[in-house]
Amino acid sequence: MKIISLVFFLCTFSLIAQSDTKTCVLLSKVNTLIQSKHIQPKPIDDSLSVFVFDSFIDALDPSRNILLKSEYQSLSLKYRLNIDNLIQRNDCSFLPDIITVYKNGLLRNRAILEKMKTDTIGYNVKDTIRFYKKAFPFYLEEDQVETAWRKNIKYKILDDIVSQNTNLDSITAAFNTVESASKKLIIANEICKINVILQKESGFEENLFDNFCSYFDPHSAYFNVDTKSNFVASLSKEHLSMGMNVNLNDRNEIIIIKIDPDGPAFQTGGIKKGDQIIAVSNLKETLQVSCATLESISNMILSDTNKKIMLTLRRSSGKNFKVLVEKKLLKDEGNAVYSFIIVHKNRRYGYVKIPSFYTDFEGNSGKGCSEDAALEVLKLQKDSIQGVIIDLIDNGGGSMEEAIKLAGMFIDNGPISIIVDNKNEQSIIIDPYPGMIYKDPIVLLVNGNSASATEFFASALQDYNRALLMGSTTVGKATMQSIMPLEPNDNENFVKVSINKFYRINGKSNQATGIIPNVVVPEIYEVLYPKECNNPTAFKNDSITSSIVYKQFIKNSAMAKIAKRSTDRIAANSYFDETKKLNKKIEDLVNTPKSPRPLTLTAVIKDQSEINAMWEEINAFDTKSNNLIIHNSNLNNYLLSINPSEKANNEFQLKNVKKNHYLNEAIAIINDLNSVKK
Template sequence: MKKFTLLCCLLSVFAFGQNSSKTCETLSKINTLIQSEHFHPKPVDDSLSVYVFDTFINDLYQSSTLFSKAEYQKLRKHRLLLDNQILQHDCSFLIEFVSTYRTALERKKTAIEKLQKANLKYDGLDTIHFSNKKNQYDLSIIGLQKVWEKKLKFDILEDISKKSTDIDSLKSHFSTLEKIAKSDVTDHNLCKLASILNSPKGLDYDLQNAFYNVFCNYFDPHTNYFTTDAKANFMASLSSSELSLGLNGELNEKNEIQITDLIPGGPAAKSKQLEKGDIITKVSNKKGEEHIISCTPFEQISQMMFSDSNLEIELTVQKKSGKIIVLTLQKQLVATTSHSVYSLIAENETKVGYINIPTFYSDFDSNDNTGCAHDVEVELKKLNADGIKGLVIDLQNNGGGSMEEAVKLTGLFINAGPVTLLVNNKKSVTVLKDDLDKIAYSGPIVILINGNSASASEFFTAAMQDYNRAIVVGSTSVGKASMQTILPLDKSKDEFVKLTIEKFYRITGQSHQIKGIVPDVILPMLFEDISLRESSYKTALVNDSIPVRANYKPFPKALFATPLELSRFRLEDNIRFKDISNLNKEIDAVFTNPKVTLALTFDSVFKHCNTITALRKKVQKAAVIETNCRITNNSADALTLKEDEANLEINAVKISDLKYSPYLQEAITIINDFNISNRE
């Protein structure tokens, strides 16, 4: 058996060795494309080598408690050499990375299997420390094994602690609960390790692709390597329709997919076997590949469920009753309601229209100019027919999308004129303009943004702010002011790079890159300080300005003076927003600077978990305080919904969620103040 295992390893190394030249060839193509087309190409030098090595190692699964000090030092010899090796077309270094990673994963798997059979003690002699301290890679193999044991104990105690807030009840059943929790925790750990080791396309393939992507990220965080499937997934996220199973879901605490809604007319709804709240535990395709959801990297799950190459998917589902069912769904073209524009009527002293734009989607395969801008125009006609006195455009959590759609959308609210300035790697400046001298809505506008509003949503908001066409309310946006395109590496079109080719500037010549869009009325959002912004990335493009200013005619800013002053005065005593700010301080204390040392006893872990649980309950409570706003459908949609029972539940959720928004309430009040202060 040992000889057979050794032979398999040798064959694997030999096969990967043959692929080494292919790896270098791909990296060479990526680099050639980047050096030619990227907005700000950088040389392949020691700086790249250090970034790629550090990022690649740190991104590997639990790398800081996986590699021993000796293993890390062995790999670290490449830290200043990767640039030379890549340029010399010698990518054999990846063989060592893969081999060392596989050895470390197997070692941890063996250790967990051993701990699975051991009687663990929770007497407090062991402690566990949580910190944001950077990866040290300073442990011996024995030290690593001790860390794994401590983490396993903590996870078991945490699992038990989450089952109830009654500590006495949990203690009285501790022995039974410990056996169940231990089985669940060790099974999850082993499943996670197995999913990496037994990846459908192989560990070497996964690490190769990860390396390509890290190489691309050195030039900026939005330059990425794409396989055909990854490209298809990305394009689908920007489209108003896609081949889909017709369901939406979110990860629960066990990292399983819980169905949040079924798209009417989609495969999932048509099956009549699924409902909201069901849990998807496993997925598989016709190629014989299968993934257990809770222990498989989400990228692999996403690729299987959403890639056009997998048209038929088998789902293993746990019903709300606990019953397990297995069903096969055939993908079909489905309108993606989860990121489609919709509108509602919101009232609080005045009647305003509310338009939610989840993404700047576009139907790339259509020639009829459909996309989010077209859909917004349709909604505006409905709202105008209802006699609205103002408009709220909600871009909270809008991660961007099509820049072309953002230009079209701006054109709905301004007369013909410049919208943004684009600069390429040759420093050539292009002025993007709206050429249509036609406004779809001329009344007062408030735009809602937050720390998750990015890219195209920032592009649109910046233009509206510079034209004084809207008052911007919320928290500072992400700060991404760059434009990407997807280019093939060669004529085969099997591999691609999503490449940053241009940077966009406001029509004032200023840039919101890194800085983000700063609202006119700043309101706190929950988890604000731990949100991932452009400034979080080491390789983000710098903020600068250009000595060019577009010729444009803004609306009078004086119209905003009174409503802005009244808003600032009102918010000084706003209890709800003060509570959100105070909650953020508590969240920061837990997540930003944990630095907690716990004794591995049930009492200690239970107390720690209940602190987190109490904070989570505070957050949940803060999110469900109902406002005074009355939310209804516009008249046109109200008529349509009478004959569309399938969408009634989704519509009810949208209305219910909006009733809890303090941001919408403040936006409506600002519009009311605007109308009162600017009456003729």
């Protein structure tokens, strides 16, 4: 036995040593690439060590219920100020050491949960639970762990019961039965989640690489083959797909809500709208939905390397069944440009939605969003429109090349932006298309989710007064990234590196501040949108000296008068006034610290009732119509007549546009712009 144990120990040590060496080699290559290509590389010092350690621990234990206080303090003492030194010595033994302590904590928690299966929860015990708005710094003492888990499970059981029935008398009458079923399911799911992590033998080093990259800025990141594939697919109008949409219901179950009749899921004949996804397999690994993370499920489904997916489904609480789906190249309707005609007082106005700045990375069609958007504008012009509303709301960016092309189509000629590289050398981006495809008024709609390439495009049109911007302040990302392999022949490891900053032609930057629209309009949920300036590693705002001379489409004084008229109309608009009030309620709900809550049915019912009432109010408000007449252009109507399979998506898009309350004011702005002599 001693000999076997010694051999096992030596083999294990050898494997760990090899793993450490490989991790450090890759980390060294990541650092070399960043130091040579990044717009603003930082030295490897204690600041990096603190950031990487804190970020890594936060990702492992966000709820502070795995590591003990003593374990955290021990790891912190060893590594929080020392990771930089270890990396420089090619010593990555800190990673398996942290993971060993982490997995021991998971084993401890699993044992507690196994014990709770047969223990009584104790609903008569007076317990309270506290909800924290941000990550909290403290960890548990060893004698507190079981109590913390018992309270956690107790709350989840009560919350699960109340989510199905809010009638106190009804719940009380059947409490023993519903409590037993809920307890069994919740504990089983928690144990399952722990087992998934315990069985995980790799992937932790990728989290380390990602934290290392994000120290330099929030948008630099490590990619393996799958994550690179998923990222590129998100910027494309066409990608390998199963042809179905899913959603999470109130019980965190994944439900199929839409099936593309031209897609492979529909063509199997075995999948229907409303089916629940129980498990997902790439034929090598199977993920149970109840205990896998949404990120891991999403990565498995979306990865282009997984061309065949086995779905385990359940229909109407019946038996589970399996369906094999082989992906095929499909157009992503939710990521494609579309347009409508808006009729108001016998005048026509164009509406163009650009969901993202997608491009054709694979070279299959040669088309990107700029060409698609130009085509939609040309279609609308055939219907004698007064102006165009370009909707960039929730457009998170994408291809900078597409943004440059699109800006060039609407600006007559001249410089669009100034780019600065890591040698601090400046280059001016010139309009690639002299002349304009459209010369009449443009209103751009933006919001707190509009970012990156969207901000590049919007700021160019704003600087030339070619368009009036309406909405809320944008994210504030003014950097460009490029995906690079770690080495020329490395097809497995990549880094998305921030290689440039872009500045407006006047030398100012949107970085961290975002673009402030000419007309600021309140938007529901805007208090929830993350901003670039709130990220600890984001670049600060700066400016450069610019001597660029350019001719504005409309004088500043005229644009200011139009913006003032619009602002006055918005201030008197009851819809936007109600939006502000709802935003205040949402902000209070999200940001106001909650007092400790008693763990009782009455308290949980009260909390859920308050939240449900708010969401009902928001949903009722969010579904109000803008009372505009909106329809397809004549040319798009013809195209739909020969492609009837696209009608369902067209109707879905039309329904959303009819709820857009920015459009009424955008039309008024277009009328004001038309009154100005150009």
